[in-house]
Amino acid sequence: MRYFNLYSNILITKGANRILISDLQRNNSELQSLELYDIIEALKSHAIETLMGFYDEDSKPIVGQYLDFLVDKEYGFISTGDRDHSFPPLSLEYKDAGLVSDIFIACRDLARPRQLAPSIGNLAIKHMVIYCEQELAVADFLDLEISFSDSSVESIEIFAPCHAGINENYLQQLSEGARRIYSLVFYKCTTIQPETGDRYKFKVVFTSRHLKINACGKVDLKYFNTHLPKVLEAINHNSCLHKKIGIDINGDIRNCPAMPQRFGNIRDCSLEEALNHKAFKNYWNLTKDHIAVCKDCEFRNICTDCRAYTERTHINEAGLDNSKPLKCGYSPYTNQWEKWSENPLKQKAIRHYGLQELIKNEEA
């Protein structure tokens, strides 16, 4: 007898009509049919020969093709005599040191992140995103780098307004002093400059758009990410809010700057104190298995989610909003991607969040 052994780092996520096969080692995912799902399931309890016996002569070659596909993609291997029991399952536990991994800071200038540096270090935060309202000089960036030179922060992304002084020389100087800055986005540009490729230590994007916080939260294929730690986080926690902290332009501390609840202001409250607030982590364990529609979606383990803008149709027993993300245009029941902003059922929620203008601007 021959047996098919599925590799433990191949994750199959079953949706309403399709499955997503995620290769958690090679970081890619592909859509497949429910028919293949049934075959994979049957192969877990039956030998290949036994399984073949379940099908009529016409179907046998199709099952054979599926099996060839699985072996060819190295989703598993065939053993003879018995299953190979020396391959234990992959632990799906999410293990990550530190209480907070990511911080978002909205600010007028870079004095605010510098002022928060001791708390950021104390919390061992690894990734920082800064949204700055004022134009920045090279020295501003370099001062920021110095403030974090001895900290836990590994990566810094900065959004800042475009201005006439930003040229090759400016970026070159910045590149020489940059250690942790890996991405720069200049918004409100009047002339769009080409992307810089790998000329500098960081990626640079120029956009004419006036980026605002409420532009966040879109669910789209291009944001999907098959990456083992992210998938494990999505299986165990809320992939958007877990281990995140945000500071809005007024200094209010929130889980995400677009979420309604605030947990103090940096004027009189430390990040550590805000995190200790009993409601701060309310959404951290709300997985997509418990969110309307998402729970039937094949993309749920590689998706980003958004709890700040939802369809506002469901509240769970703990009082948490477990409605589908507003800015998701996908239906796992029809398998169609449609424009979320044009869906008639979403208009009420769009008005609630006051997103009409954002939608108009994005379509312009």
Next chain:
Amino acid sequence: MILILSSNAEITTDAVIMWLNDLKKAYIRVHEDEFFEIKIINKKFFLESYRNRFFIDDISSVWYRRGGGLKFKRGQYHHEAVNQNMNEAHYWLEDYVIKKLEAKKHINKQSNSRLNKLWVLEEAQKAGLKVPRYFLAENTDDVIPGKMITKSFTENVILKSAYEHQDGMLYTAVVTQQEQGSFFPTFFQDKIEKEYEIRSFYLDGKIWSTAIMSQKDKQTETDHRKYNTAVPNRNVPYDLPLETGQKLNELFLALDINCGSADFIKGKDGQFYFLEINPLGQFLGLSAVCNYALDKEIALYL
């Protein structure tokens, strides 16, 4: 207080320290450029460098990760006889400090961190592990082309300047033809027809293994480190047979090291062949692929 001896900016050390912070365990990280002065304060041994100072009694565990280990400052004395005598006094104090620290709970020791690969193969056989037949030779008279491999028995497999490989890595290679002349003693070993490779991380009696399915890929067939970056080898969590694990445990005990990575081949004949142990290698790559969180395991142990 945990004492960490490592090279500067070493990624595994950084990752373990993230966990020590998470677990609220206090530690002292000693850098490569640190030299300690041995002092006696209130009858107790006290070590002091330009960035660290501590009583030996306050150290609860020691992790020797990499680098030269604990280094000491020695005085220079003008009179040769005095110098010699003081050097000797320094030596015994230093020896005592290292012995004291190594007697505490630890992960590996600076005093025996260098592992002789030839010795390890003998000890492995004594522990009952199966080792592919091997010998050293100065010619290829007994080497069967295509059936044997050759590899370095030195500790450092990265050459500073190698001509053939850009990265200067000394890979395992199959011997394809006999050579005319003689050469420096070289290691030859039977090539095992393999089902797959296994890398086992060992820490104080516990083993975490990864199967490296490199056989399908011509590029990595002889040495899985010759990565195929387009389609990497399938790496998955693996359980060594209980008996092989027990023998590996015996080998680590015999070598008096309690942490390291062991390489095995599972042969097409179903046998498990032991290849070598690397006590200082990087292991967080496979740890991440298998979600073993070995950095956390080390932090928990210390």
